[in-house]
Amino acid sequence: MARSLVDLLTTHASQQPERTAYRYLVTGDCDGEIQDISYGHMARRSRAVAAWLQERGLAGSRALLLYPPGLEFISGYLGCLSAGVVAVPGLPPQGRSQNHRALTRMKRLIADADAKVILGGREVLATLAAQAEHLPELDGITCVATEDIPDQAADSWREPDLTADSVAFLQYTSGSTSAPRGVMVTHGNLLDNQRAITERMGHTPDTLAEYDHELFVSWLPVYHDMGLIGPVLNTVHLGATATLFSPLHFLQRPARWLTALSRYRPHTSGGPNFAYELCLKHATPELLDGLDLGRWKVAFNGAEPVRAATLRRFTETFAPAGFRREALYPCYGLAEATLIVTGGSVDTPPTLAASPGSGPHVGAADAAAVGSGRPIPGTTVVIADPERREELPEGEVGEIWVSGAGVAKGYWRNALATRETFRATLKDRPDRFLRTGDLGFLREGELFVTGRLKDLMVIDGRNHYPQDLELSAEMSHGALRPGCTAAFSVDGGVEGEQPVIVAETAPDAAADSERITEVIRSAIGEAHGLSVRDVVLVHPGTIPKTSSGKIQRHASRAAYLADALAVVGGPAAR
Structure with missing residues (x-):
């Protein structure tokens, strides 16, 4: 039995050395330059990196991985695993335009992980060298471009x-509500989660044979858990083939994702909800005419709130290209549990339900809560009252607590946070649980995620979930960008906490900003019985988000209070 992914890579390299493990679309286009690597070559490249690390006595130490999108990251990552070195995937610097926030995060990773070596691409390391005066943390750290090994x-x-x-490896969290922390993911965690992904997404030997081992197409960033543990590592776990390309190329032209799905016809592909919205925005008749999505079996959707309206519109729009509603696969997971926690059954359409305590309109189909499936084998999910530490009955909203073999070891060098997050207990129950910080409820064994515990707004004694307000706002006017709205509360003095809505809209909507603002206020009042303190329309791409696309409501609130939002049309828009 395999002890690690290293064993599985060795097996695949021995049994099918010529099979393509990964192909990379250099320009993001199927008819552009394509790089590929076989299992035999991937094993050799990984061992070369591993040997380089071993010869320098780095086994057991941490290696920061800073690569541009491409295949070299995979060699570096698997090379670390093959050497017994702890990999630390990071976001590479973006040239001289590297912003202060990204530079600060990289410094934090270097210091927190106590990295002894940096593995990366030649251009990335050249950029680091050019910024050395701003990175004293690099003193004494060995840097190597792994393509030179x-x-x-x-x-x-x-x-x-x-x-x-x-x-x-250490998976640093995206930090939607707190400073990033390094999650210690063990080899046992990885194997257990890979088995769960395989089982839940129907990646059986018969399926692999039917699809000629074309398993994934992915543009997801590989330094994030969804892009790494799903498409990259499940591929090597099963000895299948994945087609990869850059997140930037997807964002520049979302049609590239659909075109690659049509060309390579994989079984599984997906991303956060915003990715499906981007595809809808660019779904021209010409694009639809050239697509064949009939073989897309699992279209997973996770990492941010899954919107029922998005699922409906995506199905309706791409049905003429062969897409089936049954392919939609909402799921739930987090880095602290390696990746997947709950997922549905293949060929089963998503479950919709009214969220407990929601306003009168939230039960409508387009605003319903979307089920994220049932717990994976060997994993227990309970809904808890975190204050009383009691399990709540079915249908009641509380914090999602998780236990199972996929739950990670804890946070790197942070015993207090590990105890608080990974060692939670319920009254009269010996099990230890991971506190996710997410809110949700169970219905007939299926999990429905409703929001973040720290984002919960209590107004006039009633609980309100920001994503409910955000959805109501976005659905109220066509000029608002889906998945680009932040709702939070501020102190209204004698009036108590009051909601604020910040929404991205096109700059050309400035002339209509007063009308859009009125529509949003009306929609929130009608659906939730709330009077909105302020509505701010901002330029596209300016609402803070995590690396996985989640709205950073605390950062949005801070920017609002500091009067630092990029307001469309200036103060008149408020």
Whole structure:
């Protein structure tokens, strides 16, 4: 039985050395330059990187991975695992225009992980060298461009002594409500979660044979858990083939994703809800005429709130291209549980339900809560009252608590946060649970996620979930960008907490801003019985989001209070 993904890579390289493991669309286009790597070559490249690390006595230390999108990241990551080095995927610097926030995050990763080596691409390392005066943290750290490590180095590779409890990598959280923390994901966590993904998404031997091993198409960033543990690692777990391309190329032209799905016809592909909205925005008749999405079996949707309206519109729009509603696959997971926690059944359409305590209109089909499936095998999900530490009955909203083999070891060098987050207990129950910080409810065994605990707004003694207000606002006017609205509350003095809505809209909507604002206020009042303190329309791309696309409501609130929002049309829009 395999002890790690390293064992599985060795097996696939031995049994099917010529099979393509990954192909990379360099320009994001199927008819552009394509790079690929076979299992035999991938194993050799990974061992070459591993041998380089082993020869420098780095086993057990941390290696920060800073790569541009491409195949070299995978060699570096698997090379770390093959050397017994703890990989730390990071967001690479973006040239001289690197913004202060990204630079600060990279400094934090270097310091917090106590990285001893940085693996990356030549251009990335050249950029780091050019910024050395701003990065004193680099002193004493070895930097190497892994493409400069020759294949022949693999000859001196030694198999590492790995156990299920050995830390494979640190997945730094995106920090939607707090400073990023390094989640210690073990080799055992990885294997358990890979088995769960395989089972829940129907990646059976028969399915792989039917699809000629074309398993994934993905543009998701590989430094994030969804893009890494799903498309990249499930591929090597099963010895299948994945087609990858850059997130930037997707954002520049969302049609590239659909075109790649039509060309390579994989079984599984997906992303956060905003990705489906972007595709809808660019769904021209010409694009639809050239697509064949009939083989897309699992269209997973996670990492941010799943919108019922998005699911409906995506199905209706792309049905002429063969897309089926049954392919929609809402799921739930988080880095602290490796990745997947709940998921549906293949060929089963999503479940919709009214959220408990929601306003009178939230039960409408387009505003319903979307089920994220049932717990994966071996995982327990309970809904808890975090104050009383009691399990809540079915249908009641509380904090989502999780236990199972996929739950990570804890936070790197942060015993207090580990105890608070990973060691929660319920009254009269010995099990230890992971506190997710997410709110939700269970109905007939299925999980419905309703929001973040820290984002919950209490106004006039009633609980209000910001995503409910955001959805009502977005649905009220066509000029508002889906998935680009932030709702939060501010202190209204004697009037108590009051809601504020910040929404992205096109700059050309400035002339109509007063009307849009009135429509939003009316929609929130009608659906939730709330009087909105302020509505702010801002330029596209200016609402703070995490690396996985989640709205950063606390950062939005801070920008609002500091009068630092990029307001469309100036003060008149408020």
